[in-house]
Structure formats: structure tokens, C-alpha cells
Amino acid sequence: MSDNNSTSRRGFLATSAAALAGLTLAPGIRLVEIAAAKPDNEPVTSKVRWGMLIDTTRCQSGCTECVSACGKENGLGEVTKPRTDAQWIRKIDLKDLKSGHALSLPMMCQHCAHPPCVDVCPTGASFKRADGIVLVDRHICIGCRYCMMACPYKARSFVHEPHTDQNPEVPRGQGCVESCTLCVHRVDRGGTPACVEACAAAGHNAMLFGDLNDPESAIAKRVREVKTTQVRADLKLDLGVRYEGI
Amino acid sequence: MKTLAIAVLWGLTFAAAHAAEPGRTPLPAIAIEKPGQCVEPKDVMRRDHMKLLKHQRDKTMHQGIRTKPHSLNECISCHASQKTGSVTGDGGFCQSCHDYAAVKLDCWDCHQPKPGQKAATGVRP
Numbered sequence: 516m517s518d519n520n521s522t523s524r525r526g527f528l529a530t531s532a533a534a535l536a537g538l539t540l541a542p543g544i545r546l547v548e549i550a551a552a553k554p555d556n557e558p559v560t561s562k563v564r565w566g567m568l569i570d571t572t573r574c575q576s577g578c579t580e581c582v583s584a585c586g587k588e589n590g591l592g593e594v595t596k597p598r599t600d601a602q603w604i605r606k607i608d609l610k611d612l613k614s615g616h617a618l619s620l621p622m623m624c625q626h627c628a629h630p631p632c633v634d635v636c637p638t639g640a641s642f643k644r645a646d647g648i649v650l651v652d653r654h655i656c657i658g659c660r661y662c663m664m665a666c667p668y669k670a671r672s673f674v675h676e677p678h679t680d681q682n683p684e685v686p687r688g689q690g691c692v693e694s695c696t697l698c699v700h701r702v703d704r705g706g707t708p709a710c711v712e713a714c715a716a717a718g719h720n721a722m723l724f725g726d727l728n729d730p731e732s733a734i735a736k737r738v739r740e741v742k743t744t745q746v747r748a749d750l751k752l753d754l755g756v757r758y759e760g761i
Numbered sequence: 762m763k764t765l766a767i768a769v770l771w772g773l774t775f776a777a778a779h780a781a782e783p784g785r786t787p788l789p790a791i792a793i794e795k796p797g798q799c800v801e802p803k804d805v806m807r808r809d810h811m812k813l814l815k816h817q818r819d820k821t822m823h824q825g826i827r828t829k830p831h832s833l834n835e836c837i838s839c840h841a842s843q844k845t846g847s848v849t850g851d852g853g854f855c856q857s858c859h860d861y862a863a864v865k866l867d868c869w870d871c872h873q874p875k876p877g878q879k880a881a882t883g884v885r886p
Contacts, residue, residue, distance in 0.1 A: 653871055683873040
């Protein structure tokens with residue numbers, strides 16, 4: 516898989532082209548229509564960069580709607596053995612001991628533009644799709660778990676036990692590493708991830724999913740307007756998942 | 762020379778008659794419950810279904826191409842047994858032939874051999 520995110524001439528040209536594509540001729544009429552629902556027979560392109568913005572001021576402590584929606588959608592089931600059961604998304608409560616300021620947030624694969632899991636994978640199973648979604652190709656994964664050690668966000672899980680009741684669209688089984696796929700099977704059909712949908716259904720609206728490359732998208736506008744944080748920004752991984760209010 | 766030719770001809774006829782005899786050659790039990798046109802001709806599917814599936818698998822995984830004709834889920838939705846609802850198990854469309862050919866199937870370590878969305882309940886007991 517080629518790396519198309521190096522800050523090279525090609526990268527600059529691609530960014531310029533994406534910016535140009537967003538230019539509007541008149542209100543509602545774009546020079547080039549971007550980020551429309553992708554037809555089934557077309558490959559994903561780097562014109563789109565899927566991302567998520569999590570507003571920690573809206574995320575409720577104790578609410579696990581996103582976690583259970585993820586488990587249901589992807590066939591993970593209930594987490595009964597937290598040390599070994601797969602967790603694609605987990606809720607974290609943080610508290611500043613000095614001020615007492617507390618916040619709650621979901622943590623999952625951050626879909627880095629420069630993913631360390633991809634760097635270390637010895638077989639090429641860990642890869643980044645052109646639209647920025649980081650995935651594991653289980654057909655190639657040998658279950659060495661090197662990516663789990665490399666991930667700064669503890670986002671990946673190893674499947675220890677055999678499974679039989681997978682969602683047909685989310686194949687998963689013993690002996691491979693897995694993590695949040697941004698519900699790629701839904702996204703490819705124009706949908707949003709299950710966690711985002713569940714958060715909105717619960718009335719919290721703390722999660723916003725969209726195309727970071729489309730200047731007209733809700734997420735791109737929000738990221739432009741307010742200060743958002745990338746967790747461990749010092750690692751310079753250019754994350755697809757951003758947080759607000761931390 | 763003439764005798765030899767007759768002997769060979771007789772031998773061939775005998776062999777042909779026996780090959781056509783039912784029950785002598787073991788055959789896999791392939792139950793096609795929904796007769797109709799497959800996505801490719803029968804001989805192509807018999808010989809090359811694994812190539813088609815592998816090609817589609819890589820396109821889906823890496824490029825997000827989710828067209829239906831060569832996708833495993835579409836095979837399953839058409840070929841699943843109406844009795845067991847699966848392509849595996851005794852007499853299952855995939856398994857009966859693979860048992861016969863002694864080719865191990867590991868698709869079902871991860872993929873769901875039954876069509877349709879199922880509510881997940883966790884790991885095998």
C-alpha cells in the first residue's frame with residue numbers, strides 16, 4: 516500500500532486540487548461535486564478523509580450507548596472479560612485532581628494519517644485505505660500483535676476465542692487483531708458509524724462524523740471554528756478523530 | 762492387427778459403459794435449491810470460484826468496492842440450504858464439495874455462513 520500522505524509535491528498538488536474542488540461558482544453550485552455517496556463499483560479515493568469530532572462537553576459520564584451500539588453492530592457482544600475481550604471503543608472518565616474538573620470521552624482507533632500500526636506490521640495486513648480509514652486485512656494478519664504494542668491509543672484487540680455469530684458484513688474470528696473500522700461497511704454505502712448514530716439517538720449528539728477534506732461538511736466547519744485537540748498530538752500522527760473540550 | 766483393434770475398441774466401450782454406471786464413481790451431493798442463472802457459467806464457477814472470490818475480497822477490503830456478483834455474502838444468500846439456513850454443515854453447498862475434494866475451507870473461521878443480519882450474542886459456548 517502506497518503512502519500518499521507524505522508532505523511532498525504530489526501531496527501539495529492533491530491538497531490544492533481538493534481545495535479547488537470545494538470552490539463554489541454560485542451558492543449551492545460547486546465547481547466539482549465532492550464527497551457524494553460513492554457508487555458501489557468505484558474505489559475509495561483520497562479526496563475524502565473520514566474523521567470524527569467528539570465533543571467531550573456533551574459526552575455523559577456513565578453513558579455507554581456508543582460502546583453497546585458498536586458491540587451490536589460489529590458482533591462483539593458484551594465485554595465480560597475486560598482483559599481479553601475485544602473492545603473497539605471504550606469509555607474513559609478523566610479527572611483533574613487539582614481542580615476536580617471531570618470529563619468523560621470515548622476512545623477508539625484514531626485513524627491516524629501516519630499510523631504506527633501500519634509501520635510495524637510485518638505482513639502488510641495493517642493498512643490505511645485511501646480515504647483515511649485504518650483497517651486490518653484478516654486474510655493477511657498472522658496475529659503477531661506487534662500493532663497492538665505500537666498503537667499509542669490501546670485501540671487494538673486480539674481475538675482469543677472462536678466466534679460463530681458474526682454480522683455477515685463484519686467478518687471476525689480467532690487469531691487476528693482487530694479495531695474500530697469506522698463502520699466501514701456502513702460508510703461505503705453512505706451511512707455513519709453505529710456509535711455516532713447511537714449517540715445522536717440518545718440525544719447527546721457528542722459525536723460528529725464526516726469528511727474532513729470537504730470544506731462544506733459539518734465536521735470541517737466545526738474543526739475550523741473551534742479549538743479541537745488531537746490526543747498525543749506530540750506524536751504528529753495527524754489523527755482522524757479529534758476531541759473538543761479537553 | 763484387426764483382432765487388436767477390436768480388443769481395444771471393446772475395452773473402451775466397456776470402460777465407458779462402467780464410467781456412466783451410477784454409483785460406481787463417488788460424486789459430491791450438490792443441492793441447488795434455487796435453480797437459475799449463476800453469476801458466471803457453471804464450468805467457470807466450478808473451476809475458478811476461488812479466484813473470483815479472492816479478487817473480489819481484495820477489492821472490497823482495500824478499495825471499498827462492494828459490488829454484489831462475486832461477493833461471498835451474495836453466494837451465501839443464494840446457496841444457503843433452506844433446511845439449515847447455511848452453506849456449511851452436512852450437505853451444505855460449500856462443504857459437501859469441499860469434503861469430497863478434501864480442500865479445507867477456512868472462510869468460516871471469520872465469515873458468517875448464514876445469510877442475513879444476525880444479532881450478536883458473543884462467543885461460542
